[in-house]
Amino acid sequence: MSASVMESGTVVERTDVARPSFAAVLRAEWLKLRSVRSTWWTLVTTFVLGAGLTTLICWGNADWLASSEADESPGSFITWGMMIAQITAVVLGALVVTTEYGTGMIRTTFAAVPSRGRVLAAKSVVVVALLGVVGTVTAFVGYAGGNFFLDREGIGLSLSGDVLRSMYGSGLYLAGIGLFTVAVGFLMRHTAGTISSVLALMLILGNMVNLIPGAFGEWVTKLMPGNAGSGISTPVSFNPNLLDPWVGFAVFCAETAVLLAAAYVVVKRRDA
Amino acid sequence: MIRAHQLTKRFGDRTAVDGVDFVVEPGRVTGFLGPNGAGKSTTMRMILGLDAPTSGTVSVNGHRYAASPAPLREIGALLDAHAIHPGRSARDHLRWMAASNGIPTTRVGEVLDLVGLESVAGQRAGRFSLGMGQRLGIAAAMLGDPPVVVLDEPVNGLDPEGIRWVRTFARQLADEGRTVFISSHLMSEMALMADHLLVIGRGTILADCSMAEFMSDHAASYVRVKAPALGDAANLLRGRGLDVSRVDDEIRVTGLDAAAIGDTLFKHGLAVHELTLVRSSLEDAFMTLTADSVEYHAVVEGAA
Numbered sequence: 001m002s003a004s005v006m007e008s009g010t011v012v013e014r015t016d017v018a019r020p021s022f023a024a025v026l027r028a029e030w031l032k033l034r035s036v037r038s039t040w041w042t043l044v045t046t047f048v049l050g051a052g053l054t055t056l057i058c059w060g061n062a063d064w065l066a067s068s069e070a071d072e073s074p075g076s077f078i079t080w081g082m083m084i085a086q087i088t089a090v091v092l093g094a095l096v097v098t099t100e101y102g103t104g105m106i107r108t109t110f111a112a113v114p115s116r117g118r119v120l121a122a123k124s125v126v127v128v129a130l131l132g133v134v135g136t137v138t139a140f141v142g143y144a145g146g147n148f149f150l151d152r153e154g155i156g157l158s159l160s161g162d163v164l165r166s167m168y169g170s171g172l173y174l175a176g177i178g179l180f181t182v183a184v185g186f187l188m189r190h191t192a193g194t195i196s197s198v199l200a201l202m203l204i205l206g207n208m209v210n211l212i213p214g215a216f217g218e219w220v221t222k223l224m225p226g227n228a229g230s231g232i233s234t235p236v237s238f239n240p241n242l243l244d245p246w247v248g249f250a251v252f253c254a255e256t257a258v259l260l261a262a263a264y265v266v267v268k269r270r271d272a
Numbered sequence: 273m274i275r276a277h278q279l280t281k282r283f284g285d286r287t288a289v290d291g292v293d294f295v296v297e298p299g300r301v302t303g304f305l306g307p308n309g310a311g312k313s314t315t316m317r318m319i320l321g322l323d324a325p326t327s328g329t330v331s332v333n334g335h336r337y338a339a340s341p342a343p344l345r346e347i348g349a350l351l352d353a354h355a356i357h358p359g360r361s362a363r364d365h366l367r368w369m370a371a372s373n374g375i376p377t378t379r380v381g382e383v384l385d386l387v388g389l390e391s392v393a394g395q396r397a398g399r400f401s402l403g404m405g406q407r408l409g410i411a412a413a414m415l416g417d418p419p420v421v422v423l424d425e426p427v428n429g430l431d432p433e434g435i436r437w438v439r440t441f442a443r444q445l446a447d448e449g450r451t452v453f454i455s456s457h458l459m460s461e462m463a464l465m466a467d468h469l470l471v472i473g474r475g476t477i478l479a480d481c482s483m484a485e486f487m488s489d490h491a492a493s494y495v496r497v498k499a500p501a502l503g504d505a506a507n508l509l510r511g512r513g514l515d516v517s518r519v520d521d522e523i524r525v526t527g528l529d530a531a532a533i534g535d536t537l538f539k540h541g542l543a544v545h546e547l548t549l550v551r552s553s554l555e556d557a558f559m560t561l562t563a564d565s566v567e568y569h570a571v572v573e574g575a576a
Binding site for chain 2: 020021024025027028029031032035036037038099100103104105107108109110111112113114115269271272
């Protein structure tokens with residue numbers, strides 16, 4: 001970087017320091033995330049719900065699943081808890097963004113890092129990384145717990161193929177939901193509004209569109225973010241009329257990308 | 273150095289800042305004074321690139337703040353002391369800020385020492401008193417050891433000891449050659465702190481002068497004269513080319529000191545009951561200057 005020097009030889013611009021790199025912004029966002037208790041509570045809840053409920057539901061249903069009356073696959077139960085744990089991913093994604101708007105700290109953030117795109121990107125990366133890891137670990141622990149009971153009934157699942165995919169798929173889906181919520185958070189700026197609208201979209205609206213008749217309704221259902229994205233997190237979906245796991249996840253990623261792009265444009269233009 | 277040129281900000285049809293021009297010079301404390309809603313905070317947010325000007329420009333050290341190679345080393349700002357996550361400790365708050373601009377973590381301890389928060393640095397900021405919050409905000413502003421310091425209402429809610437501390441601190445920063453820009457809606461506070469004044473009202477600059485100039489220009493004085501033959505006294509003094517105005521049962525005279533006025537009246541055999549030099553306070557001067565530009569007037573019952 002060149003110093004702009006006046007004729008008298010006085011340096012008028014401070015150029016002795018490098019522009020804050022993306023790595024620096026990333027480190028800052030990571031420090032923010034890990035220095036508040038809400039992050040850890042949210043992650044503990046993710047783990048308890050994800051692994052705990054999977055174990056519990058397998059324990060309660062193993063007997064029935066092994067019987068001849070069973071009309072569901074054990075594969076639908078082995079990541080059951082992740083369906084509930086996605087709520088905590090929404091909460092984490094929202095908190096990372098909306099608490100800053102709620103307290104006004106976003107101004108401190110944007111004053112420290114005027115390039116707002118970097119802030120959005122750094123928040124996205126830390127949320128995706130953290131939820132990806134925690135989601136995957138949670139799914140594995142849930143598998144270990146749930147499969148113990150399935151195994152006892154002789155219907156244990158081997159950790160390969162679709163079952164294995166659903167493990168890191170759970171991590172990917174949670175990361176995706178977190179990212180989706182980060183984008184919504186930047187657009188809405190309110191904690192309660194962000195959390196409730198994402199949950200309503202994923203859990204309520206995603207099921208309600210089922211009621212739309214005909215092929216149109218079928219497609220809308222398949223394309224709703226929660227329905228498209230969640231296929232990857234389970235070996236066998238309860239709903240047979242969904243997109244293939246990877247196709248669905250690609251659709252979900254595209255929807256998330258559109259929201260992120262919208263958030264980027266809005267955040268760049270809007271007064272902080 | 274901060275330089276604003278025709279800086280304008282409109283929110284819908286309300287003009288918050290209306291084509292202001294000013295330069296905030298280094299080496300002195302510049303007070304940014306104006307009633308609430310005058311456009312102080314909006315101007316400061318535009319300096320920091322948080323609000324985009326509707327038109328006009330503002331530069332810090334010769335360029336737009338957002339184009340700064342190292343923002344926190346360029347300008348340190350305290351905008352709102354409450355703008356901190358209540359669950360994060362003071363030290364962690366400063367650590368992420370330092371990290372974002374590649375400032376060494378050792379600097380965090382230094383600024384905590386500087387503002388006297390070292391002993392409570394591990395506490396969650398939500399438990400901080402207003403004064404501690406202001407100190408933390410100032411510590412954050414000083415992280416990058418910046419040549420320009422912008423403080424928005426730094427003494428708001430502080431106790432006298434805290435106010436004195438901010439005053440001394442601002443003076444010290446200016447003496448070190450830094451540009452110090454401090455907003456306040458309290459003239460009395462500015463009178464003690466600022467070398468230079470920038471008075472804003474309804475988005476326009478009403479005064480841009482040194483503190484001393486402001487005092488001599490705006491803190492006007494007059495001599496109050498009460499006399500039984502008030503009309504005669506007034507005519508006599510007017511005849512001497514003095515500026516005389518009659519208010520109720522007194523006349524106000526400017527242009528001559530009290531002793532000379534008394535002598536003049538005595539020579540013409542006029543009895544004098546009162547002869548007082550009245551000096552309006554800076555607060556009064558500020559009120560007068562901004563009277564037309566106050567956003568919200570309180571209506572006092574029974575007052576004229």
